[in-house]
Amino acid sequence: MSTATRETVAGRVGDSAVRPDAALKVRGEFAYSSDLFADDMLWGATLRSPHPHARIRSIDVTAALTLPGVYAALTHADVPGENRYGLDHRDQPVLAEDVVRYQGEPVAVVAADHPETARRALDRIAVDYQVLDPVVDAELAMAEGAPVLHPECPGGNVLRHVRIRRGDPEATAEVVVTGEYRVGMQDQAFLGPESGLAVPAEDGGVDLHVATQWLHVDQSQVAHALGLPPEKVRLTLAGVGGAFGAREDLSMQVHACLLALRTRRPVKMVYGREESFFGHVHRHPALLRYEHGADRHGRLVSVRAEIVLDGGAYASSTPAVVANAATLGIGPYQVPNVRMDCWGVYTNNPPCGAMRGFGAVQACFAYESQMDKLAERLGMDPVELRIRNAMREGSTMPTGQVVDSAAPVAELLRRVRDKPLPPPADPTDPRDLPGGVANTTRGDGVVRGVGYGVGIKNVAFSEGFDDYSTARVRLEVLGGEPVVSVHTAAVEVGQGLVTVQQQIARTELGIARVTVLPADTGVGSAGSSSASRQSYVTGGAVKAACERVRDTLCALAATRLGREVGLVDGKLVTADGAVAASIADVLGDEVIERTVEWRHRPTFPLDPLTGQGNAHTQYAFAAHRAVVDVDVELGLVKVVELACAQDVGRAINPQAVLGQIHGGSAQGLGLAVMEEIQVVDGTVRNPSFTDYLIPTIVDMPPMVVDVLELADPHAPYGLRGVGEPPTISSTPAIVAAIRAATGRALTRVPVRPDDIALAGSASRPVPSRPEVPCD
Amino acid sequence: MRVNVEVNGEQRTEDNVWEGESLLSLLRDRLGLPGAKNACEQGECGSCTVYLDGVPVCACLVAAGQAEGRSVRTVEGLADGDALHPVQQAFVEAGAVQCGFCTPGLLVATHDLLSRVSHPSDGEIREALAGNLCRCTGYEHILDAVRLAATRGGGRRDQEWRSPDRAGRPGAGAPRDTGDPECER
Ligand code: FES
Ligand code: FES
Numbered sequence: 036m037s038t039a040t041r042e043t044v045a046g047r048v049g050d051s052a053v054r055p056d057a058a059l060k061v062r063g064e065f066a067y068s069s070d071l072f073a074d075d076m077l078w079g080a081t082l083r084s085p086h087p088h089a090r091i092r093s094i095d096v097t098a099a100l101t102l103p104g105v106y107a108a109l110t111h112a113d114v115p116g117e118n119r120y121g122l123d124h125r126d127q128p129v130l131a132e133d134v135v136r137y138q139g140e141p142v143a144v145v146a147a148d149h150p151e152t153a154r155r156a157l158d159r160i161a162v163d164y165q166v167l168d169p170v171v172d173a174e175l176a177m178a179e180g181a182p183v184l185h186p187e188c189p190g191g192n193v194l195r196h197v198r199i200r201r202g203d204p205e206a207t208a209e210v211v212v213t214g215e216y217r218v219g220m221q222d223q224a225f226l227g228p229e230s231g232l233a234v235p236a237e238d239g240g241v242d243l244h245v246a247t248q249w250l251h252v253d254q255s256q257v258a259h260a261l262g263l264p265p266e267k268v269r270l271t272l273a274g275v276g277g278a279f280g281a282r283e284d285l286s287m288q289v290h291a292c293l294l295a296l297r298t299r300r301p302v303k304m305v306y307g308r309e310e311s312f313f314g315h316v317h318r319h320p321a322l323l324r325y326e327h328g329a330d331r332h333g334r335l336v337s338v339r340a341e342i343v344l345d346g347g348a349y350a351s352s353t354p355a356v357v358a359n360a361a362t363l364g365i366g367p368y369q370v371p372n373v374r375m376d377c378w379g380v381y382t383n384n385p386p387c388g389a390m391r392g393f394g395a396v397q398a399c400f401a402y403e404s405q406m407d408k409l410a411e412r413l414g415m416d417p418v419e420l421r422i423r424n425a426m427r428e429g430s431t432m433p434t435g436q437v438v439d440s441a442a443p444v445a446e447l448l449r450r451v452r453d454k455p456l457p458p459p460a461d462p463t464d465p466r467d468l469p470g471g472v473a474n475t476t477r478g479d480g481v482v483r484g485v486g487y488g489v490g491i492k493n494v495a496f497s498e499g500f501d502d503y504s505t506a507r508v509r510l511e512v513l514g515g516e517p518v519v520s521v522h523t524a525a526v527e528v529g530q531g532l533v534t535v536q537q538q539i540a541r542t543e544l545g546i547a548r549v550t551v552l553p554a555d556t557g558v559g560s561a562g563s564s565s566a567s568r569q570s571y572v573t574g575g576a577v578k579a580a581c582e583r584v585r586d587t588l589c590a591l592a593a594t595r596l597g598r599e600v601g602l603v604d605g606k607l608v609t610a611d612g613a614v615a616a617s618i619a620d621v622l623g624d625e626v627i628e629r630t631v632e633w634r635h636r637p638t639f640p641l642d643p644l645t646g647q648g649n650a651h652t653q654y655a656f657a658a659h660r661a662v663v664d665v666d667v668e669l670g671l672v673k674v675v676e677l678a679c680a681q682d683v684g685r686a687i688n689p690q691a692v693l694g695q696i697h698g699g700s701a702q703g704l705g706l707a708v709m710e711e712i713q714v715v716d717g718t719v720r721n722p723s724f725t726d727y728l729i730p731t732i733v734d735m736p737p738m739v740v741d742v743l744e745l746a747d748p749h750a751p752y753g754l755r756g757v758g759e760p761p762t763i764s765s766t767p768a769i770v771a772a773i774r775a776a777t778g779r780a781l782t783r784v785p786v787r788p789d790d791i792a793l794a795g796s797a798s799r800p801v802p803s804r805p806e807v808p809c810d
Numbered sequence: 811m812r813v814n815v816e817v818n819g820e821q822r823t824e825d826n827v828w829e830g831e832s833l834l835s836l837l838r839d840r841l842g843l844p845g846a847k848n849a850c851e852q853g854e855c856g857s858c859t860v861y862l863d864g865v866p867v868c869a870c871l872v873a874a875g876q877a878e879g880r881s882v883r884t885v886e887g888l889a890d891g892d893a894l895h896p897v898q899q900a901f902v903e904a905g906a907v908q909c910g911f912c913t914p915g916l917l918v919a920t921h922d923l924l925s926r927v928s929h930p931s932d933g934e935i936r937e938a939l940a941g942n943l944c945r946c947t948g949y950e951h952i953l954d955a956v957r958l959a960a961t962r963g964g965g966r967r968d969q970e971w972r973s974p975d976r977a978g979r980p981g982a983g984a985p986r987d988t989g990d991p992e993c994e995r
Contacts, residue, residue, distance in 0.1 A: 053902055060910030061898040061917060063845020063885035070844035151828060226849040226857060226911035226945050276849070276911030277945050308850040466933045529909025529946050690905040690951075697948030698908065724854035724943070732949040733940045737932075 043604050044547040047538055048752055051690035054534045055551060056527070067274035068246035069230040073301035076232070077106055077146040079287070079294045080153035080304070082160050083313055084135035084142055087348075087717025088169040088383040091133050091142070091162060098159035099145055104152040106298045108145045108160065113293065116262030120285055122252065122388070126185055127349040129260045129289045135164070136184055136348035137385050138718050139313025146294040146302050169383035169717035173345035174322065176382045184348065184381045192381040194346050195354040197361035199646030201433045204374035208328025208336035212408045216325070216401040217783040219711035220345075221318035221702075223390050224729050227276015229286040229314045230305040233295035240267025241292045246275040248282040250524045251560035260289045261296065265556075268292070272554040278528035279702070280389030281315040283565055284351050312722035316351045316388030317712055319344040319379070321360070321397035327405045328372075333415050335424045337372035338365045338433075342398065344387070346379045351388030353379040358498055359394030361646065362434050366402040367444040367491040367656055368424040373433040375646065383717045389565055391702060392492065392762045399490040400706075400784055403767035407486070407774065417771070418452045418487055421445075426491075435647040438654055440755075441745035443682050447658035448489055450680040450741045457676040457737075459483070460664055469664055469671035471733055480668040483675070486771025489658040490763035493651035494756030495568035499640045502568070502652075505559030506576035507630040508540065510584050510622070517605065517618040519544055521580075522552040525561035525573040530758060531691035532569050536577050538687060539751075543581035545605030546618070559632060567655065567756025570687055575751040576633035583629035592621040636749055653747060657681035657760035659700065659768035662736075665776040670788030672708050672773055674736045677765060682743040684755030689742065696740050696761045701730050703765030708773075709734070711785050815877045817841060818887030824874075833877050834858045834869035837884060845885040845914045849943070856942030859915035860884045866922045868941075885914035888921060897921050900959035901952075908946035916942045920956050924965030930956070 046052035059065040096108035111118050111130040118132065119125040131142045143160050147153035170176045170184060176192040183191050190196065231245030240263060247253050250270045258268040275282070287304040294302040306314045321344050328337040342360050346353035361377035390396075410417040425444035431437050460467040462478035470476045496502035507522040519540045527533045533551045540549040554561070561573045585602050592600045592607045592615070600607040600615045607616045641648040660678040665671070677700050686692045709728045713720040721727045746753025766784060774781050777791050813827050813836060824840050832851070837843045837860070847857035851870045858869040861883040888895040894902070897920050907913050916939060923930060923938040930938065935956045944952060959965075 051905070054907065056910070057902040057907050058894065060907050060913050061885075061894060061901050062889055063843075063914045065910055067844075067847070067911065069848065070838070149828070151830060224945055225909070226855065226943065227847070227909065228849065275909060276847070277909040279945070305848075307848075308852065464933065466937060472937070529911075531908065694905050694908055694947055694951055697950040698946045699948075701948035702945075723852060724850040725852055729943060729945060730948075731940050731943060732936045732952065735949045738948065738950055 044541050044545060047542040048687050050538065051688055052534050052538050054531055055537060056533060065274050067227050067276050068244065069228060069305045071232040071244055071273055071303060073232060073234060076301040076303055077148060077294070077298055078150040078153045079144055079146050079291050079302045080157055081141050081290060082143040082157045084131065084138060084140045086135060086164055086166050087138040088167040089135050089164040090167060091131060091135065092165055093163045094143060095161040096143060098161065099156040102152065102156050102159060104148040105156045106146045107294050108143060108156060109293055109297060110143045113297065114260055116260045118260065120256040120260055120289065121350055122284055122352050123350050123354050136383055139385065140348070141290065144290045144294055146298050171382055171384055171717045173343050173380040173382055176380045177378060184383065188381065194350055194379045194381055195357045197357050197377045197641065197646055198644060199361055199373055199375040199433050201435065202372035204339065204372060206328065206337040206372035209331050210409070210412055211326060211328045212405060212412050213326045214405055214408060215782060216323045216404055218321040218397040218400055219785055220320045220387065220714060221390060221706050221710050222312060222712050222727060223279035223281035223315065224727065225277030225279055225281055228306040228308065228311045231273060231287055231291055232301055232303045233291035234301045235295045235299050238267060240269065241295055242269045242271065243288060243292055244271050244273040245288055246273050246282060248278050248526050248528060248565055249563035250526065250554060250556050252563065253285060253288050254556050256285055257288050257292055261292055270556045272526055275526060275528045278564065279391045280393065280565060283389040283563055284316050286314045308724055309722045312712065312719060316386045318390035319346060319356055319387040319397065323397060323401035325401050325405045327409050329409055329413070331413070333413050333420045333423050335368055335370045338370050339374040340364055342377040344377065344379045345382055345384055347382055347384040347386035349386045351386050353388065356394040358641065358650065359493060360398045362432065362650055363395045363491050363493065364398040364402065365433055366399060367426045367442065367489055369426050369430050370433065375433060384714050385712065385719060391699065392759050393566065395490060395492045395763050396706065396766065399488065399763045400767050400770065403488045404770065404782065407771050418448050421448055421489060434641060434650055436649045436651065440747040440749060441682060442654060442656060443743060443745060444489060444656055447656055447680040447682065448487065451487065451658050451660035451678045454660065454678045454739050457662055460675065469666040469673040470669065476666045476669060476671055481664050481666050482776040484663050484665060484772040484774065484776025486661050486768050486775055487659065488764040488766065488768035488771060489656065490760060492567065492655045492759045492763055494653040494655050495566050495571055495635055497638050497650045499638055502562055502572060503632050503634040504561040504573040504576040505630065505632050506573065506580040507558050507628065508577065508580035508584050509626060509628040510544065510588065511626040512619045512622050512624065515619055516548060517546045517622070519546050519549045520552055521549060521577055522558045523561045523573055523576065524554050524556060524558050525569055526554055526564040528564050530695065531688055532564065532573065534691060535570050535574055535687050539574055539577045540581055543578055544585060545602060567758040570754055571750055571756055572633065572635055574687070574754065575635065576631055578751050579633045580629050580631040583631060584627050587627045587629065588618065588621065592616060595621055653750060653755060655755050655760045657764050659764045661765065661768040661772040663769060663772040663776060665773055665791060667777050668792060670792030672786070674704055674769055676736045676739065678739040679761055680741040680743065681760055682745050682755060683757050684747045684750060685744050685753040686742055687752065687754055692742055692757050693740055695757045697738055699758060699761030700738060700765040701735050703762045704735065704769060705730050706784055707766045707769035708785055811875060813874050813878055816881040817843065818883055827874050829875065831874045832870050833872040833874050836874040836877065837869060843884050843886050847911055847914055849911060856915040856919060857912055859918040859942065861918060866918055885917050888917060896962045896964040897924065897959045900955040900962065900964065904955035904958050905951040906947060906955035912942060912944040916944065916952060920959065924960055928965040929960050
């Protein structure tokens with residue numbers, strides 16, 4: 036019997052393990068999709084429509100092809116499979132045929148030996164457009180007689196309508212507040228632009244190295260458009276520079292493959308920042324009308340709401356976003372009577388789809404604004420009102436679904452409320468003042484405000500979707516040491532999923548050396564890195580595969596040792612706790628490999644008439660308190676501090692959990708005070724980081740964070756999805772704080788300086804509108 | 811055109827460079843140094859920050875030809891062989907790296923900050939890094955990383971690195987009070 040001592044390996048579940056890719060990333064050696072190179076490589080480029088709505092009479096690529104250095108110029112006529120793709124249904128052409136439906140829609144692609152040659156070739160492609168009036172207002176698009184943008188859509192321009200009816204939808208209440216709210220179009224603004232490298236293969240297929248969120252859904256869409264069987268379209272994940280939903284839809288994937296197959300040379304495509312604004316879907320702009328009814332003690336009696344989401348030119352994931360906005364649309368509150376209608380609509384605006392928070396963000400801004408309005412009407416403290424109505428474990432959603440794990444909404448609110456408030460700003464340090472060093476605030480006219488927000492999000496895919504992940508775990512002995520490799524197709528977008536997979540394998544097998552193999556389509560689908568689902572679903576798959584490996588190892592050891600053993604801290608141990616053998620002794624040069632497909636509890640569709648159904652598998656909650664200083668005369672806002680409390684079930688990696696909460700809160704801050712794609716008549720006016728502002732380190736305040744770990748018994752390790760909730764509640768908290776400081780109604784995000792400085796004061800001279808709201 | 815440039819201590823010569831190319835494309839697409847990133851090509855994000863003669867610049871705003879005869883240090887030149895620079899090590903430990911696309915630029919900017927101000931206040935850190943966008947982290951762990959690197963003397967080591975061969979060059983070794991002169995924002 037071996038006398039080796041048992042030692043718990045570091046970097047297990049619950050530890051703040053260092054990411055395995057961190058060293059490469061700080062050395063500048065991590066290969067992002069835009070860093071890839073191949074010998075003999077060509078550069079691809081895309082010609083896009085300048086018009087939001089136009090008929091294409093003709094496309095002539097001849098002049099592009101005569102330019103030296105140009106190897107291909109392709110149009111829809113060169114798409115060998117069906118010229119259609121799309122996440123929910125295939126309504127989007129790979130390259131436009133007879134009509135373009137949004138500004139920036141791809142019309143042709145070229146490949147050339149230098150990026151500048153490719154750009155010049157695009158200038159030589161002649162497209163004859165007949166410009167049409169764009170449909171740019173989502174409400175008008177729903178009206179009778181509006182031009183129908185997708186004749187095959189049965190609902191006209193209405194892509195989806197979700198109705199929810201609960202209790203008595205016509206219930207009356209003592210106190211009623213109504214409001215109409217708007218949310219502007221937000222961009223994910225990941226830093227690493229859309230890019231990838233397609234390499235033609237000997238077998239007539241193609242190998243695509245790309246930054247995406249879901250390899251297999253890309254694979255099936257690319258193969259469909261190329262007219263190839265899926266196994267001839269092999270995808271490998273290249274380094275991803277952030278995603279936030281924007282990589283769930285295809286961008287350059289099919290284009291690069293088309294060019295590579297045509298030229299028989301590797302083709303790289305990289306979008307610049309401007310092109311990136313046209314190259315992916317955005318957060319749906321929304322119009323939200325709410326009526327909240329309560330008794331005089333502040334108990335909610337009813338919520339009636341109508342939400343219109345502008346889906347833009349193509350479906351993308353709009354149907355699922357509509358369901359989220361509707362089912363989560365009254366917030367984390369107990370409301371007996373609900374009437375909710377939510378529509379997703381086609382227009383000629385930029386297509387909208389997934390962005391962190393996915394429908395819950397827009398609704399939360401509206402329902403939390405309503406809660407503040409109701410508190411004011413009742414003369415109640417806004418936190419007290421929320422706590423009085425807070426959902427808890429066992430509460431029923433407006434869909435009839437019972438929340439069957441922790442829902443500590445009241446506790447989250449209490450925690451952020453009870454944090455000490457930050458000290459007043461130092462008026463002598465301009466860095467602390469609204470506008471910062473570059474601006475003009477002197478400290479007079481600066482008013483402090485405090486506001487709160489709490490939100491709810493579903494985790495993982497919903498409404499009966501077969502949501503699973505696949506993990507292959509291999510155990511072998513190398514150099515006398517047991518080594519584990521984990522292979523999944525799950526996409527690391529920066530969130531730390533590679534670390535989570537390592538931590539789970541170390542925990543389950545007690546082995547220190549765990550390698551996470553590159554994600555590719557050589558293993559089954561992992562589903563999307565979205566909906567805060569990967570730690571849950573791929574985490575669950577890795578855990579289950581490790582358990583199979585462990586069972587196999589223990590069975591093998593029992594045969595070899597002639598007695599029952601278990602695996603504890605990487606050693607084979609008898610029932611009395613004595614170490615019977617090492618893994619190396621038992622395994623020798625055998626290899627144990629197990630592949631598991633793992634599913635979360637099933638979900639179910641919503642009833643089309645009443646919206647009833649157990650549509651979601653897990654709910655997640657976060658609350659924020661925001662403290663702001665506002666120069667009420669100049670309309671400048673400085674967010675002074677954000678406090679956040681979130682329940683994560685179990686923090687698999689506490690440091691990474693905090694990183695998600697910080698980063699998510701920052702994106703919510705962006706939506707509150709600065710981020711908006713300005714679309715005028717279907718045309719994007721600010722496709723650059725000069726004009727589309729995201730928070731800098733100066734805009735982002737210090738954060739105080741409480742992480743609760745109330746285990747969900749249905750989830751692996753009790754964990755709860757982390758990524759999205761903090762993006763949802765920070766926006767309304769910040770806007771509430773600005774309202775508190777200014778007394779303005781502020782029914783629209785992002786809040787602009789004139790909303791603060793000018794609203795209701797028409798007599799004041801109107802200064803020219805600053806481009807930069809808060810920088 | 812031909813460009814001669816010293817990169818991370820090595821003399822490099824590149825022919826047939828197109829006049830319109832930036833220092834960033836020269837490094838990334840021709841010299842095999844993709845560490846500096848292109849996230850905007852407008853001087854807005856700082857992902858492309860490198861040292862040019864010891865001064866941090868946005869490489870996307872510098873024409874390749876402007877680097878002729880000058881010396882460039884990129885993120886790939888921060889580590890000492892296998893040993894990470896204390897600033898790099900601090901970013902790893904503090905969890906300041908998520909997707910990491912902003913990281914190369916932030917490392918160079920932090921490296922520069924600590925060489926000028928060995929123990930910056932939070933306000934000074936925020937001001938110095940205001941030209942470097944990060945979309946993932948919300949900056950909290952980046953601040954932690956800079957504080958950690960400062961306590962470990964990340965700046966001192968940098969000055970030692972700079973002084974021998976940079977002496978006498980403009981901007982070298984001596985503390986400066988400017989931010990990134992060629993970066994907007
Ligand atoms: S790439 Fe953004 S500043 Fe240079
Ligand atoms: S870590 Fe992703 S942009 Fe900073």
